[in-house]
Amino acid sequence: MRLGINLGYWGAGMDGDNLAVAQEADRLGYAVCWAAEAYGSDAPTVLSFVAARTERIDIGSAIMQIPARQPAMTAMTAATLDSLSGGRFRLGLGVSGPQVSEGWYGVRFDKPLARTREYVEIVRKAMSRERLTHQGEHWTLPLPDGPGKPLKLTVHPTRPHIPLYIAAIGPKNLEQTGEIADGALLIFPAAEHLEETALRPLRAGREKAGLTMEGFDVHPTLPLALGDDVEALADIFRPYTALYVGGMGSRKQNFYNRLAQRMGYEQAAAEIQDKYLSGDKNGAAAAVPHQLIDRTTLLGTVDRIADRMREYAAAGVTTLTLAPAGFTLDERIAALRAGVEALERAGLA
Numbered sequence: 001m002r003l004g005i006n007l008g009y010w011g012a013g014m015d016g017d018n019l020a021v022a023q024e025a026d027r028l029g030y031a032v033c034w035a036a037e038a039y040g041s042d043a044p045t046v047l048s049f050v051a052a053r054t055e056r057i058d059i060g061s062a063i064m065q066i067p068a069r070q071p072a073m074t075a076m077t078a079a080t081l082d083s084l085s086g087g088r089f090r091l092g093l094g095v096s097g098p099q100v101s102e103g104w105y106g107v108r109f110d111k112p113l114a115r116t117r118e119y120v121e122i123v124r125k126a127m128s129r130e131r132l133t134h135q136g137e138h139w140t141l142p143l144p145d146g147p148g149k150p151l152k153l154t155v156h157p158t159r160p161h162i163p164l165y166i167a168a169i170g171p172k173n174l175e176q177t178g179e180i181a182d183g184a185l186l187i188f189p190a191a192e193h194l195e196e197t198a199l200r201p202l203r204a205g206r207e208k209a210g211l212t213m214e215g216f217d218v219h220p221t222l223p224l225a226l227g228d229d230v231e232a233l234a235d236i237f238r239p240y241t242a243l244y245v246g247g248m249g250s251r252k253q254n255f256y257n258r259l260a261q262r263m264g265y266e267q268a269a270a271e272i273q274d275k276y277l278s279g280d281k282n283g284a285a286a287a288v289p290h291q292l293i294d295r296t297t298l299l300g301t302v303d304r305i306a307d308r309m310r311e312y313a314a315a316g317v318t319t320l321t322l323a324p325a326g327f328t329l330d331e332r333i334a335a336l337r338a339g340v341e342a343l344e345r346a347g348l349a
Helices: 015-028 043-052 071-084 098-103 112-127 171-180 191-208 230-236 238-247 255-262 266-277 281-286 290-295 302-315 329-345
Strands: 002-006 032-035 058-061 089-094 164-167 183-187 217-226 298-300 319-324
Touching: 002 015, 002 217, 002 329, 015 032, 015 043, 015 329, 032 043, 032 319, 043 058, 043 071, 071 089, 071 112, 089 112, 089 183, 112 164, 112 171, 164 171, 171 183, 171 191, 183 191, 191 217, 191 255, 191 290, 191 302, 217 302, 217 329, 230 238, 230 290, 230 298, 238 255, 238 266, 238 281, 238 290, 255 266, 266 281, 298 302, 302 329, 319 329
Parallel strands: 002 032, 002 319, 032 058, 058 089, 089 164, 164 183, 183 217, 217 298, 217 319
Antiparallel strands: none
């Protein structure tokens, strides 16, 4: 099992620290460094900055939002980043959510599966340097009855195939991801629930495409906090878990809330959402069960984290991306190093 690092969003007051974390991850042999975007910092700019100051570690978008860019522009960006980084780019895509898609980008959040399938088809075709034509429900290239003509990418990507990942949560999205992508970016993964919440639909998608799970990257992200008091460490992540389960999306459309329900936390998920959407964020955080936090993060001593890593590897995870927690740069670096030590103690390095 390989390790990755997720820097999250840029511009949250830790930018200099984030670069130092990425450079230390590069030195320690982490496989990939991911950056996120929502409606603040964009991923490609951050990744180009990180790529310029690292040597070996891959850089990845987790995620570049589908409603933010036309697919041909995403192909251009991917090819450029791959070229600038010397073949180190991984393209992570996702539809985001209805609030960001419609509120920030002005793009209707309708038919997300069909939109994603078309988007991936166009991006792959453009990155392969075919002349770009497409007739679909969401995009038509070139536009008919106009001056447009089929064009092909002028940049030559460093590699003939840039790895493409999709951020997926729901069963149908996971199945399609298994069918059309090279890897799945997962969030809030509990090792004991991974088969029913992710692996089963991913496997079904691979089988639909005539493929196996061989070579497919099952790639969850987990916060990591180092220390002896697991209860206290879990409390650090209460606001984070409450935000996603309670506030990421509307009452009718919250993918993370549904995931918590599928893991057996139906009553808690409803209470967290009720409190969060009523404005009681502290109450929502207090309502998050300790077990939900503990099973979707890596908390404790190096030995305890090593035990959890074995569980994830046994469940089918191929790359485990860490979000090292800490109030200072030294604490985050210590957590980063603890991840490598735990992987070695687990016998997975």
